[in-house]
Amino acid sequence: MTRTSPVSWNALLAALLLAAGIIVPFLTQSSYFLTIGISAMIFTVFAMSLNIVYGYAGLLSLAQVGFWGVGSYVAALVVTRLGGSIWEGMIAAALVAAGGAILIGAAALRLSNHAFVIVSLCFTLLMQMLAQEWIDVTNGPMGIPGLPPPSIGFGEAVFSFGTPTRFFYLALVFATVSLGAIWIVVTSRVGKTLRMIKHDETLARSLGLRVTIWKLVAIALASVFAALSGALYVFYVTIVDPLIFDVYYTQVILVIVIIGGLGSFWPVVISGLLITVLPEILRTPNELRMISYGVILLLAVLIMPTGIAGLAGKMRARRTTPATSTAELLQ
Amino acid sequence: MSATDPLLRCEGLVAGYGGPPIVRQVYLDVPENEMMTLVGPNGAGKSTLLRALYGLTKTYAGHIVFAGRSIEKTTPLERYATGIALVPQGRCNFDRMSVAENLAVAAHSVPVARRPEALDYVLGLFPTLKPLMQSMAGNLSGGEQQLLEMAMVLQTRPKCLLVDEPSLGLSPRMQAAVFEKLAELRDGGMTVVAVEQNVRVALAVSNRAAVLVQGEIAFEGPADQILADDRIRTAYLGGQTISQAANDR
């Protein structure tokens, strides 16, 4: 981090992105581009949720898409079956996700990291299966269509976010609030604590840190933002079905976080926006786009596992500290 | 290689595990058919030196000459092929396989035709293993596992056997038995280099001994003289700074 006070540098970047967001709907009315913008913002928050648990806390969890899907279904059921509003649906989604995360997390954290990853994947695969086959709850493969657009107010004074432009601004508010909240957490002492645990859990314990509790906090926090993103997403596409759990989503957020740089904030935001926008513009058919993601993931892991943040860090480091000479080595 | 040349020689060997060097400028000659024991306080670098001979550490400088050829650049596998074998510290066998299977796997580099003969050779050396062939290696006693590990590496009839703290975890009776076996191997023409805590038991059967302190050979000589030398006490319990002890050499 450069020596100028961190707040001003970050405020500048935040203001820049916010301004860009506000201007976009004035530049284009085409619902195609607005849709890309909306999914870019939602996927950036979703990828950031993975960054909390994997990037900062060092726990590779493939359960994020599980919570993304569970959040979507819970919100959809609250609205369609219980007659609640989308806001109540999203709150319910967040609570259910957090509860599930703590339960599964507590069980999985008893394991070594190897088994934790596999259990997290199996959670997502099981949720997909339940969505597919628990007909009387999830309506099975047909899913739950006809999700009403979000709205505020009662009776006549109802303001609906039905149009792409209005939903774009709703997504912008959601992204700004969510990323802002995550920024406050990860740049605070909580973020440092998680990075300590990622770097050396034994050392963190020897310094008095309640490691297991902090890991559960990271897992729960990540599940909340994944669930909220999912809920908002399905209310834009107006349907939730078992495909919400597709491995495509796991792979997209992994690519975003690895290309951006595990445990970094702004690089992940930028890579989140770019990686969702680019393929849409290229308009490649679904399979070829996913193959390209697979190839990007392979190349990223092989060539630059520390992502953009890592490269930037190396460049800055090369300029300041000389390598340790062998003389000192033999001292 | 003339008769007087040592089978194994270290020339200014500097080695470690990537951090600061643990073995610092070691000069050591191990004559053929003799048993040399490395002793010295903990953290002196005894095990690191032994593992450096087998290529399990980073060698910063210096040479290791074995049977006339310098081998410091070669890999453990290559060194094992040229006739150096190492029995590392602690348990080093396949505990969930039977003794027979451990020996069979260990003989993988022996030509198939000569494997039965190699097996008879080691069972001749270690008769105690004969009744245990079908039991799981993990169920054997500490001492028996140590003998098994030696038998495993001896099937390829190496010229030089490196043994790292064979007495660790063994009862005094088993410790003595293991060292008597090493002496028997030495009398049979094997060159043995052992690292050992139990100085009295080891030196009783060794030809030569070297006292390692802070990565350097403080002093060496025939085994019986080393025990009597009062510098042993200063090497282990201090009193003089290390450099004074080294200057006496």
Added chain:
Amino acid sequence: MSYEFLLQLIVNGIVVGLIYGLIATGLALLFGILHIVNFAHGEMVMLAMYAMAVVVPLLGGSYMASFAIIVIAAALLGWLVSGGLLAALSSKPGQMAIFEKSLLLTLGLSIILLNGVQYIFTATPMMVTTDIPTGAFTFGTVRLSYGHAIAGAIAIVIFAGLYLFLTRSNSGRALRAVAQNREAALMIGLDPEKVARRAITLSIVLCAVGGAVLIPLYVFQPIVGQALLLKAFAIVIIGGMGNVLGAAVVALGLGVLESVVGGFANIVWQNAIAFLGMILVLLIRPQGLFALAMRKG
């Protein structure tokens, strides 16, 4: 609950269990020896199924001939790929851990395979007609279709071969040796690299066999690999990570349990068993039933 119906379910369960066993053992082998995980394991089985779908018609429907060709091709491919995979996985300290790297690489690979096959063959369900006669053996009221019988027979033969290979042959013992104690393997001059390549090749061959054996039993789509992955992981974890024989036993048990439960309860529970079983085992005995230490850390 009629007795015959239960017996039928058990017979079906045994066949399915044997096939799960083939697939899970390949995964357990890789983890046991190399401590890496293969997320593309399910897709590799699916790839073998589609390869059969191509080869069987070419050979006029002869199942055994295509089976042999697919397995041999898998062995060759496996040996070639294993060198590259090991090089890709090598990581210096401080870099991404080998386990994490293997996971992300195979996840990328699985997406490429899944979408590649879907792009070529589309997602329409596929059925391969082979020269295996329809009809079945009957024992009283219990029916065992020829397809299931052949699948079960091949699985038993492969298992027996695998068991003999691991216990009787030296290269088989070498695999177990490296899995049990890497330093001891170095001590006796075993080259872990060569042994690792053999393990990868064997794992890929097991995938090919698993796929080829499923052909007569099911209609399948490219997505079938995903469900197989969940089953294989659950079996490996319940059996104890890296424990090959443990995986085989648990697979058989799971096959029978799923078949019996599927026969009586709602279909959703059939698939949930694998996962719920795993969670139960993890809570009580994290290192798995046949412990090969997978405790914390």
Added chain:
Amino acid sequence: MTGAANPATAAADPLLQVRGLRRSFAGVHAVDGLDLDVAQGSVTGLIGPNGCGKTTSVNCITGFDRSFTGEVKMMEKPLAGLAPEAIARGGLMRTFQAIRVFDSFTVLENVKLSMQSFDGTTVWQALARTQQFRRTEHETESKAYELLELVGLRAKSHDAAGELSYGQKKLLSLAGILMSSPRLVILDEPVAGVNPTRAMEIADIIKSVKDRGTTFLVIEHNIPFVMRLCDSVVVMDRGKRLVQGPPEEIRNDPAVLEAYLGGAANVGD
């Protein structure tokens, strides 16, 4: 040289009391009924040949290894069964034989982070960056600079900890655990692999901290270092306490030399 202010015998008012500590691995008794006392305000050394159970005992006392039998008490408060982080929060800090620092954080951050569980700020204060939080952060920073000054790393405060030399990393972890002014500090081989001059530097630092009331238990192979630094030395042999006493007494005790030369590996079968 060892004019310890308090009586050398540890019986006076032991800060740490270990009774009958036993831990075995598959039949081998790594620790076999160890009794150990560390007097308040003393620097107690723990020495013994390789494999006599020193590190295992430390892992049991500090809660990293909880499958042992026997009693471990600090100021009459039992520690057995507590999680390592709880024991650390109780004022018993430790360093590790294999040096552990947070490489990617700076030297200053490493020291400040070590204070995190002890400065009493709540999560909400940290998130909201309240006035009170900023004041504590400021106090922590000045204390951190003070300790870095003590260990001679003040100049390297803003370097990444990963780039320090082996000896410097040992000093950094020492400074880190002193931040929370713990009652008892256990050092696991603080001078292993460190050249003699640096070792004596570390001995002086420990002495100066001891004079301010911190008690030390030092596990070390470097006998000259232990003899120069410690008021009382415990010699372990085959998993048990062989003898405890002032350094001079220990050095001249024939049983101690015999323990070293006799290869006091723990008793197996």
